[in-house]
Amino acid sequence: MKGARVSRFLDSMVTRAQADLRTIVLPEGNDPRTLEAAEAILRQGVARLIILGDAGRIAASGRDLTGAEVIDPTSYERADELAALLLELRRAKGMTSEKARELVRDVLYLGVLMVKAGIAEGMVAGACHATGDVLRPSLQILKTAPGAALASSFFIMTVPDSDLGSEGTFLFSDCGLEVQPSAERLAHIAVSSARSWEALTGRPASVALLSHSTKGSAANDDAEKVARAVELARELAPECAIDGELQLDAAIVPEIGRMKAPQSKVAGRANCLVFPDLDAGNIGYKLVQRLAKAEALGPITQGLAAPVNDLSRGCDAHDIFGVVAITCVQAQARGKA
Numbered sequence: 086m087k088g089a090r091v092s093r094f095l096d097s098m099v100t101r102a103q104a105d106l107r108t109i110v111l112p113e114g115n116d117p118r119t120l121e122a123a124e125a126i127l128r129q130g131v132a133r134l135i136i137l138g139d140a141g142r143i144a145a146s147g148r149d150l151t152g153a154e155v156i157d158p159t160s161y162e163r164a165d166e167l168a169a170l171l172l173e174l175r176r177a178k179g180m181t182s183e184k185a186r187e188l189v190r191d192v193l194y195l196g197v198l199m200v201k202a203g204i205a206e207g208m209v210a211g212a213c214h215a216t217g218d219v220l221r222p223s224l225q226i227l228k229t230a231p232g233a234a235l236a237s238s239f240f241i242m243t244v245p246d247s248d249l250g251s252e253g254t255f256l257f258s259d260c261g262l263e264v265q266p267s268a269e270r271l272a273h274i275a276v277s278s279a280r281s282w283e284a285l286t287g288r289p290a291s292v293a294l295l296s297h298s299t300k301g302s303a304a305n306d307d308a309e310k311v312a313r314a315v316e317l318a319r320e321l322a323p324e325c326a327i328d329g330e331l332q333l334d335a336a337i338v339p340e341i342g343r344m345k346a347p348q349s350k351v352a353g354r355a356n357c358l359v360f361p362d363l364d365a366g367n368i369g370y371k372l373v374q375r376l377a378k379a380e381a382l383g384p385i386t387q388g389l390a391a392p393v394n395d396l397s398r399g400c401d402a403h404d405i406f407g408v409v410a411i412t413c414v415q416a417q418a419r420g421k422a
C-alpha cells in the first residue's frame with residue numbers, strides 16, 4: 086500500500102469519501118490484504134469500518150485498526166435478528182429458519198444483511214471469494230434499485246501516461262456479472278454505465294458498444310446484437326452520447342475513429358467501453374490491467390438497491406482501498422436520492 090500510485094480518479098473518490106463518512110462492512114477480515122487496506126482507510130479517514138472475522142486473528146495481524154468495529158460472525162449478538170430478516174425476505178423462495186440461521190454465519194450473507202438492516206451502508210468483498218458468491222446474496226436480499234432493470238458491473242480503469250479516454254481513465258462494463266447479455270440487457274448496461282460514469286467523474290459519458298465490427302464492417306449475429314443494443318440504449322437515454330457497433334481502435338483512437346466511423350460523435354473519444362459479453366469484458370480488463378499496468382478498481386456494481394462491490398481474487402490492498410472509497414461515494418449518492 087505504501088507508495089502505491091494513486092490516480093487522479095481515486096484521489097477524487099478519497100476526497101469525497103472523507104467529506105461525508107460512511108460505514109462500510111468488510112466481511113473478509115481474515116484476509117491480510119483486507120486488513121492492510123483497512124489500516125490505510127482508517128488512517129486516512131476514508132470510511133467507518135465494520136470488519137467481520139476472528140478477533141484474535143485480526144489482532145495478531147499487527148495492523149492498527151483503531152476505530153474499526155470487529156465482529157466475530159460466530160458470536161454476533163444481532164445474528165438472530167438478521168436471520169429473522171433473511172427468513173422474512175426469502176420465505177417465498179423456500180428459505181427456512183434453519184437455513185437462515187446457517188446463512189447468517191456466512192460472512193457474505195451477514196455483511197449484506199447488515200447493509201439491508203442499515204447497520205452498514207455498503208459492503209466490499211471478493212478478495213478471497215468468487216464473484217458469484219459475493220454478488221448472489223446482494224441480488225437476493227438487496228435486489229435492484231427502484232427503476233433499475235438489472236444489476237451489472239464495471240471497472241474504472243486508469244492507464245498510466247495515456248491521453249485516450251478521459252486522460253487515460255475509462256469505465257469498462259460489464260466485466261463481472263452479466264454473462265451473455267441479450268441486446269436488451271446490453272442496452273441497460275450501457276445506459277447504467279453512462280450514469281455511473283457521470284455520477285463518479287462529473288464528466289459527460291461517451292459510450293461505445295464494442296464489437297469485432299465497426300458500423301457493419303462485419304455482418305453476423307454477434308455484431309447485429311450490438312448494433313441492436315445501441316438502438317435500444319438510445320431509446321432509453323436519448324440525451325446520452327452512445328454509439329456502436331465499434332471496434333476498440335475506432336472507439337478510442339481519434340484518427341481511427343474518424344477513418345472507420347466518420348459520422349460518429351463517440352468514435353475516437355469514448356470513455357465508457359461496453360463489452361458484448363462477460364468473456365470479452367473480463368479478459369479485456371485483465372489485459373489492460375496486467376499489460377498496460379492500469380489501475381483497475383472494481384467490479385463496482387450498478388443497479389443494486391445499496392452498494393455492494395466485488396474485488397478480484399487477484400487484487401492487492403490498493404485495489405481494496407480504492408473500491409471502498411468508491412463504495413462510500415455510492416453510499417453518499419444513495420443517501421441523497
Ligand SMILES: CC(C)(COP(=O)(O)OP(=O)(O)OC[C@H]1O[C@@H](n2cnc3c(N)ncnc32)[C@H](O)[C@@H]1OP(=O)(O)O)[C@@H](O)C(=O)NCCC(=O)NCCS
Nearest residue numbers: 216217220221224225229235236237260261262263264367
Ligand atoms: C451473479 C450470478 C451469480 C447470479 O446468478 P445465479 O447465482 O445463477 O443466481 P440466480 O440466477 O439464481 O439469481 C439469484 C437472484 O439474483 C437475481 N439476478 C441474477 N442476475 C441478476 C441481475 N443481473 N440483476 C438483477 N438481479 C439478478 C435473480 O433474479 C435471482 O433473484 P431471486 O432469487 O430473488 O429470484 C451470475 O450471474 C454469475 O455467476 N455471474 C458471473 C460471475 C462471474 O463469474 N464473473 C467473473 C469474474 S468477475
Ligand SMILES: CC(=O)OP(=O)(O)O
Nearest residue numbers: 261384396397398399
Ligand atoms: C473480477 C474478477 O475477475 O474476479 P476474480 O479474478 O476473482 O475471478
